[in-house]
Amino acid sequence: GAGVSQSPSNKVTEKGKDVELRCDPISGHTALYWYRQSLGQGLEFLIYFQGNSAPDKSGLPSDRFSAERTGGSVSTLTIQRTQQEDSAVYLCASSPYRGWANTEAFFGQGTRLTVV
Amino acid sequence: AQSVSQHNHHVILSEAASLELGCNYSYGGTVNLFWYVQYPGQHLQLLLKYFSGDPLVKGIKGFEAEFIKSKFSFNLRKPSVQWSDTAEYFCAVKIGTASKLTFGTGTRLQVTL
Numbered sequence: 001g002a003g004v005s006q007s008p009s010n011k012v013t014e015k016g017k018d019v020e021l022r023c024d025p026i027s028g029h030t031a032l033y034w035y036r037q038s039l040g041q042g043l044e045f046l047i048y049f050q051g052n053s054a055p056d057k058s059g060l061p062s063d064r065f066s067a068e069r070t071g072g073s074v075s076t077l078t079i080q081r082t083q084q085e086d087s088a089v090y091l092c093a094s095s096p097y098r099g100w101a102n103t104e105a106f107f108g109q110g111t112r113l114t115v116v
Numbered sequence: 117a118q119s120v121s122q123h124n125h126h127v128i129l130s131e132a133a134s135l136e137l138g139c140n141y142s143y144g145g146t147v148n149l150f151w152y153v154q155y156p157g158q159h160l161q162l163l164l165k166y167f168s169g170d171p172l173v174k175g176i177k178g179f180e181a182e183f184i185k186s187k188f189s190f191n192l193r194k195p196s197v198q199w200s201d202t203a204e205y206f207c208a209v210k211i212g213t214a215s216k217l218t219f220g221t222g223t224r225l226q227v228t229l
Contacts, residue, residue, distance in 0.1 A: 042122075043222075
């Protein structure tokens with residue numbers, strides 16, 4: 001597609017339920033990133049994919065969070081047993097080269113998750 | 117741990133005023149530096165980037181930033197802001213060979229007419 005696409009754009013869920021957030025990167029981009037944006041907290045790195053593997057998952061806040069990427073394209077971020085502190089905007093970005101060297105990352109519009 | 121600091125959290129300027137937003141990072145090695153902007157209701161987009169060479173970097177919409185290695189800084193500047201520059205601005209650093217960008221907490225710029 002023309003840009004990074006994320007779905008849903010908004011998600012309201014009850015505490016304790018599981019949620020899945022989807023990211024469609026720009027076609028041909030091998031690197032894919034998930035970030036979390038909370039009010040006043042900036043952007044918090046969650047996980048990085050190169051192809052289908054995740055060399056850096058150091059930012060996942062707990063074992064309730066997991067992510068996968070299939071076919072070197074679509075990625076899904078899953079949050080199990082959601083908590084209120086998981087409420088945030090989840091951003092996905094992709095870039096065409098390994099790592100970030102000499103290129104920019106293209107961000108999606110994000111998924112706003114609200115846990116009630 | 118490496119970090120990025122943006123000391124101005126909320127800046128209010130009148131149109132035509134000059135802008136400087138601070139960004140400092142804590143890492144002594146090779147860095148790549150970025151400024152991203154997020155206009156209301158829109159996604160993050162790249163404003164400018166520094167990888168090597170001339171430390172004064174020009175970006176889109178009249179923005180520029182200067183990398184001062186001795187001060188660990190990469191401040192964003194614009195000589196004359198416009199109402200349409202109202203947005204949130206994020207400084208980001210790629211540290212060494214790491215694959216991820218580390219972002220600052222952002223600066224909300226409000227430009228009044």
